[in-house]
Ligand SMILES: NC(=O)C1=CN([C@@H]2O[C@H](COP(=O)(O)OP(=O)(O)OC[C@H]3O[C@@H](n4cnc5c(N)ncnc54)[C@H](O)[C@@H]3O)[C@@H](O)[C@H]2O)[C@@H](O)CC1
């Protein structure tokens with residue numbers, strides 16, 4: 001299962017230490033990193049000129065190796081130090097001295113104003129970010145921060161490669177890289193969300209052929225197509241709609257009408273045999289015309305929801321609650337009753353707003369928050385910098401969590417978090433999350449276990465977005481089109497079985 005294991009920074013740093021204990025010198029490791037990165041660089045169609053931005057630690061040391069090896073291959077190379085040369089120490093200092101024996105200009109950035117920095121950056125095709133690696137503490141400061149801003153300002157028209165991790169990946173402004181060559185192991189800060197977006201395409205530079213067992217237990221697993229194929233519901237040739245699974249959807253309000261329709265569409269397009277939409281008349285009035293396959297249940301108030309839940313419980317195994325429900329007292333009452341559903345439930349949108357109130361604590365449920373919703377559930381703590389921590393905290397409290405965004409995360413109580421590496425900005429359109437929650441609810445109703453249903457739903461939703469982006473462009477896709485793509489994506493996955 002899952003071919004790409006991701007590790008906390010500390011585990012990869014411990015690997016470095018173990019390799020050194022086993023007799024490989026730190027200098028040799030630095031050489032291996034530099035060599036691996038240069039091999040990668042030489043495979044790219046580049047104009048053979050590089051500016052290496054180097055920091056005072058070992059990340060800078062990797063940069064010095066890269067500078068030397070590129071120079072040896074006839075590249076035009078300049079090294080720009082964020083610090084006084086005398087501050088480089090240990091293996092980095094050794095490599096800086098070796099560089100001094102070659103005709104490579106090594107200059108300090110401090111005396112250069114923004115214009116001079118811009119000129120220097122613009123006169124090289126490749127910019128190598130070797131400012132901060134896994135030893136970074138907090139947001140970039142001082143000269144490092146100034147250099148990062150300059151790289152980002154000048155990055156159009158040039159190529160930016162980050163060594164190990166993009167500087168600033170864990171706080172403040174980070175280098176926006178085209179490639180990140182990460183050494184020894186895949187590192188969590190660039191696995192998902194903001195860090196992953198900064199990293200661009202990530203390439204692993206192996207440190208040693210015996211490294212894998214030394215890294216220990218992975219902290220996250222990136223799913224591959226063959227993993228999610230195993231999550232597909234077991235369909236049968238003699239299936240009838242009752243066996244496909246039914247979803248009761250409590251969604252929509254006078255103010256937000258489309259969300260409920262999109263959630264129901266997502267559920268039916270993901271294969272639900274029954275979608276019952278309990279909503280306000282304003283939503284149900286258009287249901288017959290826009291989605292005649294769904295069943296309408298007028299929902300005035302909390303008492304009505306109790307009756308509807310009792311009526312449909314035998315045919316709907318899953319409750320989906322929250323899309324476009326609004327944040328008024330009516331919605332609160334509905335969530336209170338919804339939390340008493342005695343089967344699997346999935347909470348999204350405004351349902352998440354009310355979740356956690358004293359009388360709205362479902363025993364175990366699924367959540368599909370985006371970062372804003374996760375922050376609110378966590379009492380304002382932003383999950384942007386540590387999405388893993390946020391997803392794990394929510395899973396401990398509620399059960400199963402899909403933390404949405406670029407390379408969404410799935411966390412559960414008893415499993416290593418999963419990374420779903422599918423989906424792109426095509427999906428950042430209104431209603432896209434409603435389609436996703438409908439799809440996940442349908443998969444739950446088909447009997448797929450919670451975390452697998454969330455991961456499979458996010459995977460299919462992501463692939464649908466990518467396909468639409470390829471065919472029609474990444475801007476201006478409508479959420480219902482994402483839903484309508486789901487059958488083809490499921491067919492592909494099923495066909496590959
Ligand atoms: N033996 C090893 O440990 C190996 C380390 N390697 C490289 O070494 C890196 C880790 O090296 P280090 O532990 O020296 O750490 P870094 O090089 O990541 O950073 C440490 C330096 O950055 C400064 N710094 C830290 N936080 C800062 C901030 N927020 N703003 C401005 N300056 C800041 C520190 O004062 C120090 O000078 C890895 O990412 C990898 O690139 C590789 O060469 C492989 C072998």
Ligand SMILES: Nc1ncnc2c1ncn2[C@@H]1O[C@H](COP(=O)(O)OP(=O)(O)O)[C@@H](O)[C@H]1O
Nearest residue numbers: 404405406423424425427428430431432433434
């Ligand atoms: N840049 C992106 N890359 C990958 N997926 C994205 C991106 N932007 C948005 N998405 C996905 O689109 C969906 C948006 O959901 P959400 O923000 O809840 O939208 P809405 O509230 O409008 O329904 C999520 O599944 C999210 O993961």
Ligand SMILES: [K+]
Nearest residue numbers: 129132165167
């Ligand atoms: K870096």
